[in-house]
Amino acid sequence: MRLLALAGVLLAATAAAQDTQVQRGAYLLQAGGCITCHTAKADDAIPLAGGRALESPFGTFYAPNITPDRDTGIGNWTDEEFVNAFWEGVGPGGKYYFPAFPYPSYTGMTRDDLLAIKAYLFSLEPVPAENREHELPWYLDTRLAAAAWQSLKFSAGRFTGDPERNDEWNRGAYLVRHLGHCGECHTPRDRLGATISGQEMAGVPPRGDNKGTPNITPHPDDGIGKWRKREIELFLELGLLPDGDFVGGSMAPVIDDNTGLLTPGDRAAIATYLQGLPALPRATAAE
Amino acid sequence: MRAAPRFVILLIAAAVLAIPAHADDADAEIWHKYREGVMDVLKGHISAMSVVLFEGLEDTGHLQSHADGLAEAATEVGKIFPAGSGDDTGALPAIWEQPDKFAAAVTEFEDSSRSLSEAIASGDRRSMAAAFKRTGDSCKGCHESFRAEEY
Structure with a gap:
């Protein structure tokens, strides 16, 4: 009986911790600017289902669907895959990202913050929405180009802070x-x-x-x-x-x-x- | 009577043809100056109010004066972008290409400015801040859709 009660308390505590993590993730998602890029510009666009065009001197990139849809979104991603995308700029299956996804900045984020964002995203309704292909010149239209860019220009690393500052x-x-x-x-x-x-x-x-x-x-x-x-x-x-x-x-x-x-x-x-x-x-x- | 030399006729024709274009340019210049004057008035009221609302200046009637002035000046915004008045002040073509959307944005600015004046008259600080934000959002929304930014 006592064991059952203890299990109940632990389950409730876990649920509360998950709620807190989801709430923290919602805040961090805003602070990370995810909504602006991952939501199309149309007034009736579904939040985070992708589609915003990012024009750059190298071509036009289309932000993908990051709702937890298993086919078109990130519903199958593990924690490690999610963290690796932000820390290393590499998605599931070894897919190198172009820096239109700002992992050169996100690489400094804490694991806790990233997993809170993931927990929030996975608490949302999955939205099936196919991702749009980027529009790039032929010489960049390959993930090898993104891999080459990373080897030349990207260094992964967490934010360590400056103890001399407040x-x-x-x-x-x-x-x-x-x-x-x-x-x-x-x-x-x-x-x-x-x-x-x-x-x-x-x-x-x-x-x-x-x-x-x-x-x-x-x-x-x-x-x-x-x-x-x-x-x-x-x-x-x-x-x-x-x-x-x-x-x-x-x-x-x-x-x-x-x-x-x-x-x-x-x-x-x-x-x-x-x-x-x-x-x-x-x-x-x-x- | 001797016929006028051909170059004189051409000169007169060129001058006549040039007049309307020159007049349009002059009109546009006048509109630009007036438009900028109206926008400066709006900015002045907003900036002065923000000092009282958010930076601690004691209000001895400042807020109401500026809120009333803003609500009054807001009624000018729908009048200062006549067709053909040009876009040199950063006005995007969308103003004239999407007249209904622009009119709705102007109406929201007029309504929110009036609400701000009423909120200040109420004396409730929370209502004032919320009404100021609504007015600012209407400015920001309009600039996002209809103004070319300097950067």
Whole structure:
């Protein structure tokens, strides 16, 4: 009898832990910006069922279905396969990913956070939706190209933090560099499409029809050096710029789906980290 | 009477043909200046309100003045993008290609600005913040669909 009661308590505790993990995963999924890319742009698009086109100088990539559908989504993925995709940029069956999936940033994430995201995704309704093939030039239209890119430009590794800095800075570093992957858009890239480490958050120069992205280092003229911490937090929460304007373009959905849903503490951490970056002038051209 | 030399006739014809184009350009320039003026007014009210709402400035009537001003100025937005007024200020062609969607966005801005003014009159801080967010969302949504960003 006592054993049965104990088993009941343990089962309840396990269920509660799973609920907590799912809730944490829901939050991390927002902080990771997964919704923006993995949901098509149409007003009636099904969340996370794929379809958003990511245009790049190398071609157009289509984000896949990440609902737990067994045939078209990630319903068959094991924990190890899920973690490996983020840490190593390699999917089930040894499928090398192109860095349009921002694993060069996600590689720093903790296993706990990744498994919480997986637990949340697997708590959702499976949605059958076929993935769309990427539109790439012939020389990139092979996973060997992705493997070659990885061998040249990718180094896997977890975020270890900086013991010389306080907790807020370290939390901000984790959010900006890894989970929130801000550098994927705000750090300029070299000719092979890898972010340039010495140019973190210095903005991407315009190229053709692409207008680039702003410098978000504390440079007083080229970056956000004149913004107060509170102004950065308000921007992340509401999209409000210090002059009273509201951001549009590709940052608007990031505010809606990601930074606007973070806790005030996480937004403060991001602001602290950004204000602690080296103040760099805006990058002018790909190196 | 001697016939006018051919080059004079050509010159007059060219001048007559040039007038409408030149007039259009002048109109567009005037619209751009006015449009930017209206947007600056909106930004000024929003920025001033955010200082009181989120940065601790004591409210001695500032919020209501700016909220009323914003609600009034919001009624201009639907009037400052007439067809042919050009897109030099970052106005995307979608404004004129999707008039119903643009009109709905403008209506939401007008409605949300009016609600913001009412929320401030109510004195309830939580309602004020929520109404400010709704107004900001309408600005952001419109900019996302209808404005070319600098970056």
